[in-house]
Amino acid sequence: MKYSIHSEAEQDLRSAAQFYREQAGPALALALLTEIEHSISLLMRHPHIGAPWRGNKRRYVMRRFPYSVVYEFAPDEIRVLAVAHQSRRPDYWRGRN
Numbered sequence: 001m002k003y004s005i006h007s008e009a010e011q012d013l014r015s016a017a018q019f020y021r022e023q024a025g026p027a028l029a030l031a032l033l034t035e036i037e038h039s040i041s042l043l044m045r046h047p048h049i050g051a052p053w054r055g056n057k058r059r060y061v062m063r064r065f066p067y068s069v070v071y072e073f074a075p076d077e078i079r080v081l082a083v084a085h086q087s088r089r090p091d092y093w094r095g096r097n
Helices: 007-024 026-045
Strands: 002-005 051-053 057-061 067-074 077-085
Touching (some): 002 007, 002 026, 007 077, 026 057, 026 067, 026 077
Parallel strands (some): 002 077
Antiparallel strands (some): 067 077
């Protein structure tokens, strides 16, 4: 299985990492990126692990950080649509495909 990340999801992730780097230092920003990598790796092995959410989308809630990976999947690909903060601007990513 392969994965792809929507360009705006990449921006979500960059913004989150920048926030942690500015507020708490590079170690926490790196921890966020590591957690995302781990989450995507897990989703590639177990694509149904995320809860069904908003139509054909799924949401995987990260353990250490208050973010969710919003994705959809086909038999051979995970498509990350958003790295969404759990309490900010709900559904801002809905137009992404």
